[in-house]
Amino acid sequence: MMLPRLSDVALAMGIAPSSLTALRPGASAVEAIRTLLDTGQPGAGLRLLAGWLPRGYVVPWACQCARDGQLSVLDTEGLALAEAWLRQRRDTERTSALAFAMRHKFLGIGPMLAASAGWSAGDLTDTAGKAIGPLPQPLMPRMAVGAVLLSATSSPVFASCCRAFAEAGLNLLPMEES
Numbered sequence: 001m002m003l004p005r006l007s008d009v010a011l012a013m014g015i016a017p018s019s020l021t022a023l024r025p026g027a028s029a030v031e032a033i034r035t036l037l038d039t040g041q042p043g044a045g046l047r048l049l050a051g052w053l054p055r056g057y058v059v060p061w062a063c064q065c066a067r068d069g070q071l072s073v074l075d076t077e078g079l080a081l082a083e084a085w086l087r088q089r090r091d092t093e094r095t096s097a098l099a100f101a102m103r104h105k106f107l108g109i110g111p112m113l114a115a116s117a118g119w120s121a122g123d124l125t126d127t128a129g130k131a132i133g134p135l136p137q138p139l140m141p142r143m144a145v146g147a148v149l150l151s152a153t154s155s156p157v158f159a160s161c162c163r164a165f166a167e168a169g170l171n172l173l174p175m176e177e178s
Contacts (some may be wrong), residue, residue: 003029003052003174013051015143030170041176042162043149046175049169050145051138057172059116060086062144066109069151069167078110082117094118112147116140132154 006027010020015065022039029052036045050058071079080163081100088129098118105113113168122131148165155161 006032006048009051010056013047015044015047015137020176026150031158033166033170037159037163037166039077039099040159042152042166043151045141045166046148046162046169047145049166050148053141053169053172054174055120055140057169058141058144059113061172062113062116064154064168065148066113066151068164069109069161070154071109074104074108074134075110075113078104078108078112079116080114081110085117085120090114092124094121100131106143109147112143112150116147119143124165128148 006029008021009015010017014119018033018035019041022041023035027035029048033045033049033052036048050062053061058146059082063079066075066079078097078100081097083095085097087093094117097114099174101111101115104164106112106115107112121136122135149162152161152165
């Protein structure tokens, strides 16, 4: 399976071009992510990973990462809604997760996880739940990685936590064609 180009994923995930200067031309996805982690850019590394993961793996990966951190009651509720969608994959769970995220203005690990589940399929909706347009592709992985990064901030060793989250996600990347 051919992965998207590094420049396309970086642009979609909002990674500054200056963050990519440490990468060797033609770097594989795994090499690029590890280089960003090794050069003190864990946020860029995790955003690149989230953008490269197959869409079906992004929310489960983010939920697993968040489950390892310190969660508030609000975060636990959002995690539960995202996981309910993962188990059932029905529109009712997806819309419940998105409504929760919107109620909490997408602030915090739980609301961000719920939003990533809510935006994993379907249309963008307004506060009344009315469809207002197609969902921009990078919205879901951006929200998911935001939750992952917030989870890492609860660790006294942020960079190590980001590396552990990245290693868990790297195992989910499809094999690259050579």
